[in-house]
Amino acid sequence: MTDTSLVQQVRLHVFGEAAATGRVPQRGQIAAALRAPETAVQEALRELASGKAIILAPHDGDIWAANPFCAVPSPFRVAARGTRYAAICIWDALGIPAALGADATIHAACGDCGAPMTLEVVGDRLASAEGVVHFAVPALRWWDNIGFT
Amino acid sequence: MLLFRDEEHVDCWCRSRDLTRGALLTPDQAWRLARAWYAGKLSPAWRRHTLEETEALLAGAGLTGAFWNLRAGGGTIPT
Numbered sequence: 001m002t003d004t005s006l007v008q009q010v011r012l013h014v015f016g017e018a019a020a021t022g023r024v025p026q027r028g029q030i031a032a033a034l035r036a037p038e039t040a041v042q043e044a045l046r047e048l049a050s051g052k053a054i055i056l057a058p059h060d061g062d063i064w065a066a067n068p069f070c071a072v073p074s075p076f077r078v079a080a081r082g083t084r085y086a087a088i089c090i091w092d093a094l095g096i097p098a099a100l101g102a103d104a105t106i107h108a109a110c111g112d113c114g115a116p117m118t119l120e121v122v123g124d125r126l127a128s129a130e131g132v133v134h135f136a137v138p139a140l141r142w143w144d145n146i147g148f149t
Numbered sequence: 150m151l152l153f154r155d156e157e158h159v160d161c162w163c164r165s166r167d168l169t170r171g172a173l174l175t176p177d178q179a180w181r182l183a184r185a186w187y188a189g190k191l192s193p194a195w196r197r198h199t200l201e202e203t204e205a206l207l208a209g210a211g212l213t214g215a216f217w218n219l220r221a222g223g224g225t226i227p228t
Contacts (some may be wrong), residue, residue, distance in 0.1 A: 098184040113154065
């Protein structure tokens with residue numbers, strides 16, 4: 001049975017660290033910070049993933065994304081509060097200033113040609129933007145493959 | 150979901166993958182969706198959106214119609 005208290009502690013630690021540093025901690029770091037067994041932390045991470053609070057990488061069980069924060073380098077980069085963040089898509093890139101309640105500059109690239117594109121969030125509004133956002137997959141099927149929506 | 154320079158680049162990307170075009174949003178719509186979706190994600194009180202809340206968030210960004218329907222197939226709640 002999963003320890004619901006530990007699940008909450010893990011969630012708050014993961015998101016707190018990601019927001020403060022731009023780095024999403026992994027199970028060893030989480031276990032050390034919370035002084036909890038790594039196996040229990042991994043179980044808590046699986047519980048959070050099953051509730052779609054985070055996404056785990058398919059093979060090693062590491063956190064891929066604690067949305068909107070991405071644990072690995074990506075083409076969607078966000079600068080906010082003097083910290084650099086990564087996001088898995090443009091929705092999450094915009095979600096970072098939304099979650100932080102902070103101004104941000106988003107550096108992205110055209111999904112087709114790779115041309116650099118920039119969006120800015122200032123004072124809780126989209127102050128400058130370019131381009132169009134495309135969802136390839138209908139909403140009901142997003143979780144068929146959350147890495148391709 | 151990806152960002153593109155314009156609709157021509159969306160269509161070029163779709164053709165290269167043999168996909169039909171999905172749904173287009175303005176950046177402002179995407180911002181409204183992201184703001185509504187992720188506000189409170191860092192809070193201890195955060196919980197996953199219900200189906201009804203998700204529908205309201207989508208509608209609030211002007212995203213209605215079949216592409217955004219969450220109920221066909223039994224009411225799966227996305228993301």
